Amino acid sequence: MRKIYFICFLFILNNVFAQKKDKLNPIAVYEKVWQERSSDARLKLIKTIWLEDSTFEDPSASIKGAVALNNVINEFYKKNPDAILTSGSKVVKDNYVSWDWKILDSKNKLIMAGRDFARLNGKGQVSKIIGFWDQEVTPSETEILKNLESDNYKVVAKYYESLFKTRDFNTMATTIEEGAIYNQAEGLPYGGTYVGFNEWTKMFTKSAEFFDLEIEKEPVYFSDATKNEVIIYFTIKCKAKKSGKTLSMPISEHFDLKNGKITAIRPFYFDTKQFAEFLKSKK
Template sequence: MRKIYFICILFICNGLLAQKKEKLYPVTIYEKVWQERNNDTRLKLIKTIWLEDSTFEDPSASIKGIAAFNNVINEFYKKNPDAVLTSGAKTVKDNYVTWDWKIQDSKNKLIMAGREFARLNGKGQVSKIISFWDKDAVLSEADILKNLEADNFKVVAQYFECLFKTRDFNTIAALIDDDAIYNQAEGLPYGGTYKGFNEWTKMFAKSAEFFDLQIEKEPVYFSDASKKEVIIYFTINCKSKKSGKTLSMPISEHFDLKNGKITAIRPFYFDTKQFAEFLKSRK
């Protein structure tokens, strides 16, 4: 008897989940409609869930019908061509669904946020949408740190690419702060503290007198956005210009960043003494 009872409960739960999924179908399509950039593709999606008497209202528009709704989205993307839309969990009650949403640009800057209320007709279509804007919305601390981490990664990755691969020093100059500090281990022939891009270039030129370098293993990135720090771990393969010998050496570089620019770099060699002796050795 107990087994039959649990089977019945399972069927009921599965049935409720199926009903909820079916009820959310037009909302899922509605969100895809907003994410679709192609006008013709979007119009086809709209027609699957929108009727000529379906309405949409927000602080900027109050419209009815398929073409009018499509036009609202077209106008939105004209003003916000790089917008990225995301939404939160859905709350369902009878034929009503509500959820939070936010819109960010390609740099993760918050454009706007709000809450959507949808009334469904029970036949897989939307009867009415009311969209409320939260003009005071701000990103959560977690989102801010996540975005900052992504931005810092991009800066460091671009610096690495320009220094070791493209040798694009003009771009590097734009990535570092005017008073940025580069600390090289004192035991190296080019060791010391270098401040500002002009001093950095002197250090790069001096180091190039001792070895040719290739990247043996691409960097792995670590970050602590709260400390505005990025750490990369990679392996170099060097050929000494004095001895002709080669050496493979893991390195980690610690980057400090502020306002999207590098303010300090400190490299750590796996064996600084061995690396220094390698650079100074002769045939």
Template structure:
């Protein structure tokens, strides 16, 4: 008997979860509407959840219908072209849903505005009314600040990697490097030592090129710790030694420090530095 009650209870829970998911679906589409920057594509999306008599109200507008909502969002993106919407968890009660939201500037990494929306649904997968309240006191959380910093650091390191190993664009790379940045190569390598400043880095790159030709065998995995302003990339190189003509594959991790959006230090770690040094120095 208990087993039957338990199974019934599970069916009831599944039904509740399904109902909540159904009610949140039009809200998920509504949020996609705000994320869509193409006006025509956005209007088509609006019409899937918005009726001719659906209304939207906030401190800046009071409108009715799909076209009017689309115009509100068009005007918003004219003012804030780099805006990105983030939203919190949803609270559902009958045919009402409420949630907090924030709008960030993706380039400047600053908060544009924040607030809370209340939505009334019609029970048929459509939104009949949205009321938006603005919160002038809202701030970015510590986690959001670190997330923004992590994204910026990742972007800088990805550009550095492409410049060094793919495009060989040292002019672009120089703009990513802080004055006085230090590149530390293992002392056991023919080009080992500390190199300070980008001009010294280029001399080290040229010297290393005298010993081997390099290709990327496995693209990098990026690991980031924004609290330390550090990004670690892990990848595998395949080298052909110019003295011996032999080839060798070697995993490498590079630990990269950043400050204010520029690289301040790079420390490569070879899977087996001794083996790699001997490989470079060996003759036919």
């Protein structure tokens, strides 16, 4: 009887490992994508795991589709032709995979490091990847100056200052286009899609019922005038009102702009599920 139980246990264990391996296959291909230097060969690889509505978001880019991802990687190698990518062990939970990575130059000097979160669709393809950079990594001085001179940067900086520093909603309203859309993750207690500044203020008020917030690390701005978009990357420190617990959480926010006003905001939390559980937990 013990032998039968042992055989059953091995069968279950092998099945678990097989499932994990299956989920890691698209991530293994994704890492090969980043290591491939040929643009044409890389695009073919991307299309095996990437859908036209699959998205990639990090502090320097926010894109959708296979061709756009290939372009991001092409631009990366233009700036870092001798880059070598390495990655750590993978953590798998449901259809989510996360892992740490590093980029070194040919002399083994660290260029940058970070952590990626991938959402899989259960069919061997990637639905979304959100990349967070280590907080020690900062853009070059040239990039910083370029961002600071951008008109879009000034609008987003004004919005950020009004929301997180002065709490001046009248000034904030001047940065928002009529009918602008704010998408909060559905898993949050104040999640949903909010249209128009009046709805935004209701969302801000509702979120304040769950936590007190302070800025732990000021934002880094990445702007692209040709696409009328700005991405900011910063860290918040929250105190949950239900439990009294505190939590630090990096956030990447993507802004769309038109005619000098914000038309859409999409925030991405380092770990949305952890943040939602933190807000809902009790003492």
